[in-house]
Amino acid sequence: MIPVIGRLYREHGIVPSIHGRRLVGGSPIDILKAHRFARQTADEALDPAKTLAVLETLESLDLGAASVDIARLIGRFDAQGGTYERAELADFLRSELAEVVGAEAPAPTDVVLYGFGRIGRLIARILIAHAGRGSGLRLRAIVVRRGGENDLRKRASLLRRDSVHGAFQGSIEVDEQNQTILANGTLIQVIHSDDPAAIDYTRYGISDAIVVDNTGRWRDEEGLGQHLRSKGVARVLLTAPGKGAIKNIVYGVNGDDIAPGDAILSAASCTTNAITPVLAALDEAYGVERGHVETVHSFTNDQNLIDNFHKGDRRGRAATLNMVITETGAAKAVAKALPQLKGRLTGSAIRVPTPDVSLAILNLRLGRAVTRDEINGYLRRTSLTSPLRQQIDYVESPEVVSTDFVGSNRAGVVDGLATIADGDENVVLYVWYDNEFGYSCQVVRVLERMAGAHPIVLPEHEPVAVEAVPAPVSAVV
Structure with a gap:
């Protein structure tokens, strides 16, 4: 399965999962554990042979980016008596995934991380990991205050090693002359500045960017609006609770409140x-x-x-x-x-x-x-x-x-x-x-929604039934 999963991810932007357990980048043990997890909804583990058949058939279809739950597709196919003959399975998958059949990749949106602390570095890791599938978000730059002569190498070292989350998965190269970090093929410009309103991002080929403010120094429209005065910035996302009229977005709950005209948003806490x-x-x-x-x-x-x-x-x-x-x-x-x-x-x-x-x-x-x-x-x-x-x-x-x-x-x-x-x-x-x-993943989901690049989750959800409970005796009396 592993080569097929990799190609689906890199070439089509398909993120296969089993009841939310992502298969991308997983080891054989990780993938088998995900199949065993399927017992949460059924009496037995998911059959890996069925998963492989679905994955191989997905690769033969012309699909756009999506997060695809393989277990739920298999459950629906089995419920209708599917035989896993390739043509029958292909017809079923085209029907279930009709929304992304033939869909084009989203136009890329530049992202700038203003601040490179705990959340900033984790968002960078996630964006770099997603870059291989053409997710529509391009990490172009980070903005920090200069911390000394070895500032660039120290920033790169903090991205490479993390005492809590472990080592960065891949390679990192530092170019001190051009002030860049190359991480798994993603070229990141490092900009030193103390003034969010005085940066010309267009000098670095950055335009219409979303600036993710990780500093927490400004939480209202006046303070965060400084970013919008810099050349090349279109929108701002705060990784802290916003004050005043700023919309606080919890993705999955009120993500639909994001409007095209929103210049400043908060991803809450x-x-x-x-x-x-x-x-x-x-x-x-x-x-x-x-x-x-x-x-x-x-x-x-x-x-x-x-x-x-x-x-x-x-x-x-x-x-x-x-x-x-x-x-x-x-x-x-x-x-x-x-x-x-x-x-x-x-x-x-x-x-x-x-x-x-x-x-x-x-x-x-x-x-x-x-x-x-x-x-x-x-x-x-x-x-x-x-x-x-x-x-x-x-x-x-x-x-x-x-x-x-x-x-x-x-x-x-x-x-x-x-x-x-x-x-x-x-x-x-x-x-x-x-x-x-976990919070950084939510921030990236908001970013994707702002950029019109959040992958659709398929198959569509089903209503969650609430099991009735008998009324207490006292209530009946």
Whole structure:
């Protein structure tokens, strides 16, 4: 399968997956584990021979870019009694994937990363990995403040090595004379500047670019609007909660709010991205009356390593030694993506001595009674077949801990074994999230939508059924 998967990805922009488990770049063991994961929706693992037949047939079709769930295609084909004869399978796939048959690749859009910290470097890794399939997004430049004589090599070294996410998969070359980094064939111009309004990007052949501001220094239209005064910039995306009238986008929930005329957008925060899809699913099925969100969050770069002055309350205390109670605006920010929940949620946060992966605890009162099995079953099905399947994942294991979720590309992962629901309206849910990589994946999805290049997810989703639960005896009385 592996050569076929690679060609589908590079030549057609097809990203094959099995219930959301991407096959691109996977080892034989990874691919077989994905086939075993299919037991989440069926009584047995997926047959690899069927997967190979579908992949080979996909390669013979004239397809545009798409994210294709092989397991769901096989399930539909088997349900109609398919024989896997090549012509019959080809006709079926043409029908199921009609939206991308003969589709042209999107026009490329230039991307500039303003700031190259934790999120900036992960977005760079994702964009570089996607470049091979002509995704429509081209990473052209990064903008940083000069940090010294060896600035360029240090930036490249930080891209090459990461203590949390591991080594960069590929080659990186540095050209100090031209101030560029060549990463897996992607040529990145490094620009040193302190003024977002004074850069002439057209000097580097960059035009109509989307600037991704990773600094967090400016969060309102006035501050972020400085980027728009630089030559070659068309739009700006903030990787933090936006203030004022700026739209805060949680992809999968309110991505349709992105309009062609939006010059400045926000991708909200990592926590808002983790909890909003789960809340959206619950509100649709049961109604969310009110709740409290407590986030157990890994420390971040704005905290002190040892006790020192900090303008924020408690954040001056040593991040690697303490649990630190602090504020979070995530609960209020949910209302920007889900207006119906405005005023219904409160929130707080505890920073803990881990470098990545956080946990959101949702203590909710729903619109009707629910059992643990019912709500877990609903969220599991939501993670597999709903429009939110790129945002929500689901796990049931008595052994998982935070490091098991490093590198998760979902916005949040529901821990089913931790769910508390006793047959009334109150429920407690635990949602893990990689606050670095998972969030960066959400940012890239917003970027793709802004550029008109987000690959369609096929086959189309199916309605997620909500299993009824008998009313409590007291309610009947």
